[in-house]
Amino acid sequence: MEISLFLSAAVIAGTPLLFATLGGIMNEKVGNLNLGVEGMMLMGAIAGFTVGFQTNNPVLALIGAGVVGAIGAFIYAVLTVSLRANQVVTGLALTIFGTGFSAFLGQNMVGKIISDGMKAKFAPVRIPLLSQIPIIGEPLFNQSPFVYLGYISAILLLLYFTYTSFGLNARMVGENPAAADAAGINVELYKYIHILIGGAFCGLGGAFLSLVYVPAWQEGITAGRGWIAVALVIFAGWNPLKAVIGGILFGGLDILGFRLQGAGLNVNQFFLDMVPYVVTIVVLVAAGVKKNSLNAPPKGLGNAYFREER
Amino acid sequence: MKKILLKAGALLMTGMLVLAGCAPKAAEGGNAAKTEKSAKVGFIYVGPTGDGGWSYAHDQGRKYLEEQLGVETIIKESVPETQEVEKVAADMIDQGCNVIFATSFGYMDYIEKMSKEYPEVKFFHCSGYKTTENMTAYFGRVYQARYLSGIVAGMQTKTNKIGYVAAFPIPEVIRGINAFTLGAQSVNPDVKVQVTWTNTWYDPAKEKDAAVALLDTGADIIAQHQDTAGPQQAAEERGVWAVGYNSDMSSFAPKANLTSAVWNWGPYYVQAVQSVIDGTYKSESYWKGLDAGIVDLSPLTANAPEGAQAKVDEAKKAILDGTLNPFAGPIKDQSGAEKVAAGSAMTDEEMLSFDWFVEGVEGEIK
Numbered sequence: 311m312e313i314s315l316f317l318s319a320a321v322i323a324g325t326p327l328l329f330a331t332l333g334g335i336m337n338e339k340v341g342n343l344n345l346g347v348e349g350m351m352l353m354g355a356i357a358g359f360t361v362g363f364q365t366n367n368p369v370l371a372l373i374g375a376g377v378v379g380a381i382g383a384f385i386y387a388v389l390t391v392s393l394r395a396n397q398v399v400t401g402l403a404l405t406i407f408g409t410g411f412s413a414f415l416g417q418n419m420v421g422k423i424i425s426d427g428m429k430a431k432f433a434p435v436r437i438p439l440l441s442q443i444p445i446i447g448e449p450l451f452n453q454s455p456f457v458y459l460g461y462i463s464a465i466l467l468l469l470y471f472t473y474t475s476f477g478l479n480a481r482m483v484g485e486n487p488a489a490a491d492a493a494g495i496n497v498e499l500y501k502y503i504h505i506l507i508g509g510a511f512c513g514l515g516g517a518f519l520s521l522v523y524v525p526a527w528q529e530g531i532t533a534g535r536g537w538i539a540v541a542l543v544i545f546a547g548w549n550p551l552k553a554v555i556g557g558i559l560f561g562g563l564d565i566l567g568f569r570l571q572g573a574g575l576n577v578n579q580f581f582l583d584m585v586p587y588v589v590t591i592v593v594l595v596a597a598g599v600k601k602n603s604l605n606a607p608p609k610g611l612g613n614a615y616f617r618e619e620r
Numbered sequence: 621m622k623k624i625l626l627k628a629g630a631l632l633m634t635g636m637l638v639l640a641g642c643a644p645k646a647a648e649g650g651n652a653a654k655t656e657k658s659a660k661v662g663f664i665y666v667g668p669t670g671d672g673g674w675s676y677a678h679d680q681g682r683k684y685l686e687e688q689l690g691v692e693t694i695i696k697e698s699v700p701e702t703q704e705v706e707k708v709a710a711d712m713i714d715q716g717c718n719v720i721f722a723t724s725f726g727y728m729d730y731i732e733k734m735s736k737e738y739p740e741v742k743f744f745h746c747s748g749y750k751t752t753e754n755m756t757a758y759f760g761r762v763y764q765a766r767y768l769s770g771i772v773a774g775m776q777t778k779t780n781k782i783g784y785v786a787a788f789p790i791p792e793v794i795r796g797i798n799a800f801t802l803g804a805q806s807v808n809p810d811v812k813v814q815v816t817w818t819n820t821w822y823d824p825a826k827e828k829d830a831a832v833a834l835l836d837t838g839a840d841i842i843a844q845h846q847d848t849a850g851p852q853q854a855a856e857e858r859g860v861w862a863v864g865y866n867s868d869m870s871s872f873a874p875k876a877n878l879t880s881a882v883w884n885w886g887p888y889y890v891q892a893v894q895s896v897i898d899g900t901y902k903s904e905s906y907w908k909g910l911d912a913g914i915v916d917l918s919p920l921t922a923n924a925p926e927g928a929q930a931k932v933d934e935a936k937k938a939i940l941d942g943t944l945n946p947f948a949g950p951i952k953d954q955s956g957a958e959k960v961a962a963g964s965a966m967t968d969e970e971m972l973s974f975d976w977f978v979e980g981v982e983g984e985i986k
Contacts, residue, residue, distance in 0.1 A: 529668035533823035568833035579819040
């Protein structure tokens with residue numbers, strides 16, 4: 311088993327997880343637990359594939375995936391922010407809806423594949439210098455531009471939530487919406503914007519699968535990756551940069567079994583499939599024991615905000 | 621007050637969302653009159669019909685049935701192999717179905733139970749082994765088609781190493797791998813088949829990555845026992861070749877696909893439903909192959925090697941007239957020990973409980 315080949319495959323396997331995790335973080339930072347990640351990924355996957363197939367334009371395909379992912383998130387936002395519905399139930403409903411929506415739109419897309427010209431635009435691009443770093447350079451920096459978009463998004467989100475006043479306001483909304491409201495922050499507007507952008511990220515995660523990873527449309531193409539992303543948000547401690555590492559780690563574990571079999575080693579795949587969740591539980595326990603605010607969930611997570619009930 | 625209204629509205633919208641997502645896609649039939657001479661047929665699928673593989677092939681068979689007999693059909697997709705299938709079947713019977721096809725192995729025990737509860741309904745269960753008065757077990761000898769596809773792959777490979785992406789180590793899959801390997805060896809004795817287990821029937825991305833891992837170890841052809849075309853894509857991208865399964869997968873990988881071992885359920889479904897309409901239904905264990913047309917090899921593509929068509933035709937003819945049995949001895953297992961002696965052949969029971977690989981397969985059954 312060649313280590314750089316494996317790492318390269320792990321980065322690709324981790325990219326849909328990374329986008330979905332960033333989407334989850336966007337939601338949870340403003341206090342909304344969104345279990346509809348899987349549904350929004352599927353909506354983005356079929357939208358990105360359809361637009362890409364029809365126009366052969368990668369930029370339009372990505373925009374299409376993002377917009378449709380955000381539409382899914384908009385339904386969720388209306389229900390949970392404006393109508394204060396239960397976030398868990400709404401999120402689950404969104405997943406069921408997204409699965410049906412993508413299957414319905416994808417009926418005539420089965421068996422279609424992305425054109426070679428389009429594939430070429432998503433082909434790996436080597437970044438000079440950075441790709442020369444031993445061992446990790448080649449896997450990290452000789453990838454599809456879509457993968458780089460993931461890195462850049464993660465870095466931008468980290469900067470946004472750490473240094474910009476908008477980002478800090480958003481975190482305040484998630485920690486204590488009443489205090490944010492009192493400070494003159496438009497809580498509902500902040501929630502809407504972040505949930506919608508989060509949905510767009512989830513949509514891009516799905517589109518990575520249908521445009522680059524597979525790349526063909528098949529129903530249920532995400533195969534449960536949205537749920538792994540929900541765990542990854544916790545694993546990453548709501549930190550976008552840690553989501554990159556988490557994505558590669560979880561993606562790597564997902565495909566490690568095949569590589570080990572190829573090398574003649576037999577590790578039970580069921581065991582490997584279990585590891586990411588065990589690690590997530592350990593991280594949760596550790597965060598609970600340490601009780602520091604660094605890796606703790608936003609305090610207002612999962613609660614609807616009623617101004618009258620302050 | 622306003623809050624209560626809001627909550628009620630939210631609840632309503634959530635409910636609608638759930639219903640919209642759940643609604644089965646097939647048109648709901650009316651209360652079809654159940655006369656002796658008509659049939660309303662329910663199909664239960666384990667995956668979505670858009671998988672381009674297993675459930676897709678069954679659904680093609682259903683469409684053929686509708687065309688040929690003009691009977692009404694309803695479907696339910698992505699039904700898990702749990703007690704859920706009982707509910708689905710009961711629901712179909714409520715809607716007037718008197719024939720039910722349950723198309724996944726894991727439905728077997730539930731369907732057996734249902735067949736006793738509803739003696740007037742005829743059940744057909746795919747790929748299992750249990751039968752009752754009104755429950756037929758049906759399957760096809762797809763290993764014959766796999767043997768033929770192995771011939772094409774064995775002629776094509778340059779590295780003499782073929783990668784095989786397989787779902788679970790169960791007899792059905794093992795039988796397919798062995799038949800494929802024997803077919804490849806019949807034209808190329810040096811060929812090795814490397815098996816990788818994915819432990820999933822349905823995950824296009826993961827299946828593709830398993831194929832990539834196999835290609836990284838030096839294989840130049842990918843064969844598969846999975847329900848999606850993910851592995852075909854890996855071969856397409858690397859500029860090597862692939863052999864499909866379930867349905868003709870050439871559209872998924874136009875430059876890589878050589879051929880596919882395919883299911884052709886239509887004729888069987890017509891025959892089965894016709895027997896119910898005629899009142900000649902008798903429960904049985906149906907396991908036929910190329911002779912009944914229930915399995916076949918899709919047309920060889922332009923990627924296939926020269927002379928392959930002739931070899932395939934020859935072998936197919938020999939299988940049809942009974943002179944060739946893929947599992948006739950001598951066959952050795954991986955350790956080189958002789959499992960099937962020259963002059964004898966494996967029985968159906970032995971094939972249905974296959975738990976060893978033939979010589980030339982690399983990988984372990986675990």
